[in-house]
Amino acid sequence: MNRITEILDRNRHPLEPIATELAPQLQELPGIQAVLFDIYGTLLVSGSGDVGTAMEMTKGDALEAAWEACGVTSKMPAEDMVGQFYSVIKGDHKSATKRGTSYPEIVVEEIWQKVFASAIQKQQVTVPDDFDPAIFALEFESRVNPVWPMPGLQEVIGTLQKRGYTLGIISNAQFFTPKIVEYFLGSSLEENGFQPENSFFSYQHRLAKPGKALYQAAAQSLAGAGIDVCHILYVGNDMLNDVQPASQVGMKTALFAGDQRSLRLRKDDARMLPIQPDVTLTRLTDILACLPR
Structure with a gap:
């Protein structure tokens, strides 16, 4: 057992998401070829809402x-x-x-x-x-900042992988963040369909959200694989950090509103533009209804 696994084994404890007042707003999103995720508050229940x-x-x-x-x-x-x-x-x-x-x-x-x-x-x-x-x-x-898998994590990742979607990550993160996700998935990110060229962690680039740089880099990487930015869906829990920059670079967006701790609507934030997500999810598994089989 390596030290990271030992630390996570010792300090982990279950967390359940706390329901929000938002209702799901779902529709089928045809043409999507790639799905990119935020981590804290989206793939993982975060005791604080975000890393740090x-x-x-x-x-x-x-x-x-x-x-x-x-x-x-x-x-x-x-x-x-x-x-x-x-x-x-x-x-x-x-x-x-x-x-x-x-x-x-x-x-x-x-x-x-x-x-x-x-x-x-x-x-x-x-x-x-x-x-x-x-x-x-x-x-x-x-x-x-204790974390725990968001309910439906393995089902969603496994199903999207089976349906042939390209998967990726854009997340404010530190070196331990991808290791924590792998710990809860039980195998490497690559084995779960997340290729390194489509995974963008802020610490690796010394650039953070809500800046658009990580989103632009992801769009460029996927364009090299023949996937246009309009065929990318980004899923995150923060209107400023996730939905707005993803929309600005041309991606479709899903607001994950499944946990009060991490949902960030930013209604009073002067930096927010009049941008709305394409869909709103209140359970992670809601995404499966929005993406064609």
């Missing part, structure tokens, strides 16, 4: 548990290290923005490496010789 967002709500208990799991001893209050974590992220974003990146993404293990390097230099913490900031990041994230 719960970190702002933790008071440090999750950090102390991660310290213990990784053999870290600290004279530094946990809340102070959490604050340092956000300060480094803010600085990282500021530097990227100055370089012209509108929606930058961090690489979380690099952030923790900087936080610990500073604390070690100040003799505030000690770490074991085999300390790995990536493993620490997962120990922390798995506590502050």
Whole structure:
């Protein structure tokens, strides 16, 4: 058993989606050849709604548990290290923005490496010789943002694969995100029809949603396989991060409104344009009724 599997085994617990007030709005979407998904709040029930967002709500208990799991001893209050974590992220974003990146993404293990390097230099913490900031990041994230498969996950992926749809992912993510999906699917993303050339994770590109860059890259990749952007369906739970940029690049869109925790309608967000999804799903399996067999 590898360390990632061991951490997920130890920290996982079932989560059920909380129903929203939205009604499904379904119609058949002819001509779709590829289906791309968001992960947090769409393929996975997310305790916080999205990757990283719960970190702002933790008071440090999750950090102390991660310290213990990784053999870290600290004279530094946990809340102070959490604050340092956000300060480094803010600085990282500021530097990227100055370089012209509108929606930058961090690489979380690099952030923790900087936080610990500073604390070690100040003799505030000690770490074991085999300390790995990536493993620490997962120990922390798995506590502050617990996840669980969205009901119908395996049925939907398996059915779409059997029907011959090209599958892909566009998601704000960290290195552990695809590994978590594989853990719950029980096999690799490729074995489930998600080819690497059609999977776009924000940390790999250092670009985040709601920027359009990941959507444009996905459209370009699929165009190389002979699939025009108008034949791509994107499924996500956030009107700003998912539906709007996907629509802007020419994809069809499905709003997943199956969980109160993660549904983001963004009605009062000034960045929102008058864009509506082509369909609204309240169960993940609703998508199967919208796509021809």
